[in-house]
Amino acid sequence: MTARNLKIEAPTSRESIRPIAVSAVCGIIVCALLMLVMSIVITTQDVPHSAIEPMAVFAVSAGALAAGYLCARAMRSGGLVHGGACGLVITLIVLIAGLSAGNSLGVPALFRIIFIMLSSMMGGVIGVNTRRRKK
Numbered sequence: 001m002t003a004r005n006l007k008i009e010a011p012t013s014r015e016s017i018r019p020i021a022v023s024a025v026c027g028i029i030v031c032a033l034l035m036l037v038m039s040i041v042i043t044t045q046d047v048p049h050s051a052i053e054p055m056a057v058f059a060v061s062a063g064a065l066a067a068g069y070l071c072a073r074a075m076r077s078g079g080l081v082h083g084g085a086c087g088l089v090i091t092l093i094v095l096i097a098g099l100s101a102g103n104s105l106g107v108p109a110l111f112r113i114i115f116i117m118l119s120s121m122m123g124g125v126i127g128v129n130t131r132r133r134k135k
Contacts, residue, residue, distance in 0.1 A: 016075065016082065016085070019070075019071050019075055019082070020071055020082065020085045020086055020089060021089070022070075022071075022074075023067045023068070023070040023071035023074065023086050024067050024071075024086050024089040024090055024093075026066060026067060026070050027063040027065075027066050027067025027068075027070070027086060028063060028090065028093060029063075030063040030066040030067075031062065031064075031090075032063075034059035034063065035056065035059045038055045042055075053108065057111070057112055057115055060090070060094055060112065060115070060116055061115045061116060061118075061119040062119070063090065064086065064087050064090050064115075064116045064117075064119040064120040064123065065119040065120065065122060066123060067083075067086040067087070067089075067090060067120055067123065068082070068083030068084075068086050068087060068120035068121060068122065068123025068124035068125075068126075068127060069083075069123035069124065069126055069127040070086075070123075070127065071085070071086045071124060071127065072123070072125070072126070072127030072128045073127040073128075073130070076128065077128065078124075078128070079121075079124035079125040079126070079127055079128030079129070080121050080124055080125055081124070082124050083120045083122070083123050083124020083125065083127070084117060084120060084121050086120045086124070087116050087117040087118075087119065087120025087121060088117070090116055090120065091112075091113050091116045091117065094112065094116065095109070095113075
């Protein structure tokens with residue numbers, strides 16, 4: 001078989017839904033665990049009030065990075081697209097949670113969205129470009 005005859009088919013959107021959903025859930029779990037650790041730090045240490053928002057953005061961005069990485073590793077292609085899809089799911093979850101808690105859609109929410117999307121896309125690129133272990 002030559003390289004010309006080799007056809008690589010992109011996964012359909014239906015095949016992508018499950019890895020994206022599972023990866024987004026894993027990213028939310030990572031985010032929740034980081035927020036748990038940060039809440040313990042906040043209660044035991046004297047953390048300034050102005051540091052709470054950046055800590056929350058860091059936790060959500062780290063969860064988005066993990067989600068993008070896991071999804072791209074599972075799909076083995078399209079790291080930017082699949083990572084962005086995971087970021088979109090996480091962004092929707094964060095926005096719905098924020099709006100239900102009474103937060104408004106302002107500049108801080110826009111920065112959160114940007115950080116989540118960039119982190120998840122970066123995780124997707126890293127996930128596609130890491131090599132698998134040979135057994």
